[in-house]
Amino acid sequence: MHEISLVRNILKTLEEEFPGRVERIRCIQLTAGLLSNVQPILMQNAFEAVLLEEPKYNKATLQVEVLPILVYCDDCDKTTEVVNYTFACSCGKPSKNIVQGEELLISKVEFEEEGQLINNQS
Amino acid sequence: MTTPKSNRAPVGSIQCENTTLNLLKANDFVAKVIRQRLTDMLVINICSSPGSGKTTLMQETGKLLKDKLNMAVLVGDPETERDAIRMREVGINALQIVTGGMCHIEAQMILQALDHINLEGVDVLFIENVGNLVCPAAFDLGEDYRVTVISSTEGDDKPKKYPRMFLTSELMLVSKADLLPYVPFSVEAVTKDARDINPDLEVMTVSSLKGDGLEQWCDWLKIKVREKKNKLVMSGAY
Numbered sequence: 282m283h284e285i286s287l288v289r290n291i292l293k294t295l296e297e298e299f300p301g302r303v304e305r306i307r308c309i310q311l312t313a314g315l316l317s318n319v320q321p322i323l324m325q326n327a328f329e330a331v332l333l334e335e336p337k338y339n340k341a342t343l344q345v346e347v348l349p350i351l352v353y354c355d356d357c358d359k360t361t362e363v364v365n366y367t368f369a370c371s372c373g374k375p376s377k378n379i380v381q382g383e384e385l386l387i388s389k390v391e392f393e394e395e396g397q398l399i400n401n402q403s
Numbered sequence: 404m405t406t407p408k409s410n411r412a413p414v415g416s417i418q419c420e421n422t423t424l425n426l427l428k429a430n431d432f433v434a435k436v437i438r439q440r441l442t443d444m445l446v447i448n449i450c451s452s453p454g455s456g457k458t459t460l461m462q463e464t465g466k467l468l469k470d471k472l473n474m475a476v477l478v479g480d481p482e483t484e485r486d487a488i489r490m491r492e493v494g495i496n497a498l499q500i501v502t503g504g505m506c507h508i509e510a511q512m513i514l515q516a517l518d519h520i521n522l523e524g525v526d527v528l529f530i531e532n533v534g535n536l537v538c539p540a541a542f543d544l545g546e547d548y549r550v551t552v553i554s555s556t557e558g559d560d561k562p563k564k565y566p567r568m569f570l571t572s573e574l575m576l577v578s579k580a581d582l583l584p585y586v587p588f589s590v591e592a593v594t595k596d597a598r599d600i601n602p603d604l605e606v607m608t609v610s611s612l613k614g615d616g617l618e619q620w621c622d623w624l625k626i627k628v629r630e631k632k633n634k635l636v637m638s639g640a641y
Contacts, residue, residue, distance in 0.1 A: 283506055283538055287426065294424050307417060316567045318537055366566040367599045375602035377570070385541070387424040394416045 284327035287319070291328075291343075291387060292335060302392060306341045310389035314348045314382035321345035340393075350382030430542055433510035437545025440517070442635050445527040445628045448544050450568055451552035452561070453534030456578040458486045459611040460552065461531060465495040467621050472628060473524050477516050478531040479508040486531065496521065507538035510545060526628045536565035547631060554579040555586050559593035562600055569597045574605045576620065581610040 291311065295303055313319035328343040350363035354370030360380055361371045369375045425431070437446075449457050461476055468474055475496040478486040487499035498520040500512050513530060522528065530546060532539045551572040553561050556579055562569045569575065575597050577590055594606045607623070609616035 286505075290426050290429075294426060294428075298422070298424055299420075316570070317541065318567065366563055368570070368601065369599070375598075377601060377603065385426045387422050387426065390420045390422055392418045392420070394418050 284320075284323045285331060287324070287385075288327045288331045292331070292338065294387060295390065299390070299392075304337050305392045305395065306338065306390055307393050308342050308344060308389075308391035309387060310344045310346060310391075312346050312348060312384055312386050312388040314384045315350050316379075316382045317385040319345065319347070319385065321347060346388070348381055348384065351380050352376040353378040353380045427541065430510045433514055434543035434545040437510060437513055437517070441522075441528065441545065442638075443632070444522065444525050445548075445624070445631045446530065446544075446546045447527065447624075447627075448530045448532060448539075448546035448549045449552060450532045450536065450539050450549060450572070451534060451554075451578075452536055452557055455534070455552045455554040455557060456611055457531050457534070457552055458489055460576070460578060460609065461490055461495065461497075461529060462493045463611040463614070463617055464529075464621065464624070465490065465493055467617055468527075468624070469494070471621075472526040472625065474527045474529065475520060475522060475525045476529045476531055477513060477520065479512070479533045481505065481533060496525070502533060506533060506535050507542050508532050508544060509542055513544050526632075527624060536561065536568045540565070540567040540571055548573045548627060550574045550576060552576045552578050553593065555582045555588040559588045559590075560596070562593060562597040566600045569600045569604065572601065572604060574607065574623070577606065577608040579610060579612075580608040580615055581613045583608075 291309065295306065295309070311324065324345050325343060332338050351360045352363055352368055352370065353360050354372060354374055354376050356374055357370055357372050363382065368377055451457050458478070465474060476490055477498050477500055478490065479500040479502055480486055481502050481504050483501070484499045487497040490497035498516055500508060500516050502508060502512065508530065530544055549572040551568055553575060555577060577593065583590070590608055597604050597606065607616055607619055609620055611617065
């Protein structure tokens with residue numbers, strides 16, 4: 282996988298979404314479906330490598346949550362976890378109706394709150 | 404704990420924002436633009452491992468379709484122009500996308516390439532992706548169909564190893580079929596594994612060198628081109 286470019290993509294997305302606030306980011310939570318092929322340990326390594334050239338994020342940590350694949354079955358009206366990449370309901374009916382497992386998103390960002398100004402002098 | 408700035412009170416409280424920031428949204432946005440632009444031609448994204456015979460398949464497809472369909476190819480490789488040269492040698496309108504080491508093509512590269520290739524009158528545009536069964540699976544290039552090529556020499560265990568590619572494809576082409584008698588590759592087993600992942604997947608076997616199965620593949624293309632053009636007529640664009 283292309284972890285380094287994904288990490289750069291994360292930082293770019295955060296800069297667009299939270300202009301002027303990225304220095305206060307302390308924790309970034311990434312939610313990755315199993316189908317996104319994201320390996321948490323490799324993402325951590327890439328994150329640390331990119332941070333060496335992006336000092337404004339050096340107080341931030343990355344958490345990667347991997348979600349299993351779930352498919353929905355019309356007949357049973359229920360979702361089943363896909364095991365061993367067999368895309369089928371527990372009733373045996375094949376299903377490509379994936380309700381979870383393809384996502385790759387920043388699901389939570391934690392900021393350190395701005396300290397209160399003690400006086401008006403800057 | 405961080406050291407607070409001198410004019411600020413000690414910090415420590417954390418503010419949380421729950422988000423749903425999709426990391427591929429930029430690519431998906433560009434893919435949508437490509438789809439809106441290429442309404443009058445069939446767009447096929449060809450994916451596979453390196454060396455499965457994508458370029459040879461393109462060469463032979465070009466020869467067979469010469470008088471029937473007007474085709475063009477955008478071919479991606481980390482380095483060199485070699486594949487585009489190979490295709491031009493047999494008269495195919497081809498443009499090389501050199502990804503500069505990148506393991507996949509992104510939609511932005513296709514959008515830029517569209518300005519450098521003459522697509523007037525083209526019926527089918529192939530995007531020959533970088534040889535890689537992992538990363539290209541995650542990148543929508545604005546294609547109508549994704550075709551995954553798996554050669555008989557690379558082993559029939561690929562679908563379960565690289566599920567997302569087979570999940571997101573509409574057609575699996577087993578290539579180098581002329582070697583099937585000599586290698587431990589079961590078309591039946593690979594089809595079963597691939598359909599475990601994607602029950603709707605179509606499967607064909609082809610030999611670009613001997614010609615077996617190419618007619619069926621070209622017929623499939625002709626049908627899909629016709630369907631795409633009919634859709635355009637139905638939408639009232641003509």
